[in-house]
Amino acid sequence: MKIITTNQELIHSISDERLLGRSIGFVPTMGALHQGHLDLIRASLDRNCYTVCSIFVNPTQFNDPKDLEKYPRTLSSDSEMLLKAGCDLLFAPDVAEIYPKVPDTTPSFDMIGMDRVMEGKFRPGHFDGVVQVVYRLLDLVKPDHLFMGLKDYQQQAIIGRMILALNLPVFLVSVETTREEDGLAMSSRNARLTPEWRQKAPIIFETLQAVKTDVLAGKNISRIEAFYFSKLTELGFRMEYLEICNPLTLQPISHFKDKAVVCIALWAGDVRLIDNILIVA
Ligand code: PAF
DSSP: OEEEOSHHHHHHHHHHHHHTTOOEEEEEEOSOOOHHHHHHHHHHHHHOSEEEEEEOOOGGGOSOHHHHHHSOOOHHHHHHHHHHHTOSEEEOOOHHHHSOSSOOOOOOOOOTTTTTSTHHHHSTTHHHHHHHHHHHHHHHHOOSEEEEEGGGHHHHHHHHHHHHHTTOSOEEEEEOOOBOTTSOBOOGGGGGSOHHHHHHTTHHHHHHHHHHHHHHTTOOHHHHHHHHHHHHHHTTOEEEEEEEEOTTTOOBOSSOSSEEEEEEEEEETTEEEEEEEEEEO
8 A cells, every 4th residue: 555645646646547547436534544434445445446545634624623633643553454454545645735825726616505504503614624625635636436424424415515516527425334233333432432421322323213213104303303302311412413304405304205314413421423314215
């Protein structure tokens, strides 16, 4: 596996692959890799001749400077994991490489309010930063396929919207959430859960499955939301949201027709967790 840090080296390596007619898959990450990321790499290896992974802790998507400071940086163990997984190229640039001091060239597009709900409500400006960095990385890597996890449902939906609105020549592949055996969605934050919260945490996915059953049974949407919101609150979680929404626009729905996504964000002690489930009739 090649490890590079500059745009020049990246463009050089990619153009060699292009000249060889090899398709390119791209997995953007912020490092602190776990099995969920490796499943994205696997999905890329299955569909492409050449897989590029980026590790870049993007400052523009953090609204809390303390969060940015605390974010784990584990480049050497990450690169070992990528090597073992069969990744071809690791791009690990610094901030000046991604954001040189020229005016920002991210084209604007209508996020149709997708950035203002759920995560966008609790982390203002977060998705502007995500869009900015993913646009920049796509412009550098120019992959055939972009791989993103469904765990961050709203993020991949907004990036899908960007690709459509700006007519970008890349195909988004959204990959199923990787779960622990007890159903907890994998996340680098899970390691920070106390043993008590870790034991309770599988209830999040169990709740999502119960919501799905109730939605498919035709129960009232706002009553379902209120019921499970209170149930998780009673169990001691500090709830941010539990929303049943349209999976394409992310706007809340009042009736279920044929598809929906249920998204949850909550605090388990000091650790903020998110998860979601898709419902297709
Ligand atoms: O999901 C992440 O790790 C980040 O938001 C991403 C997509 C790599 C952009 O910085």
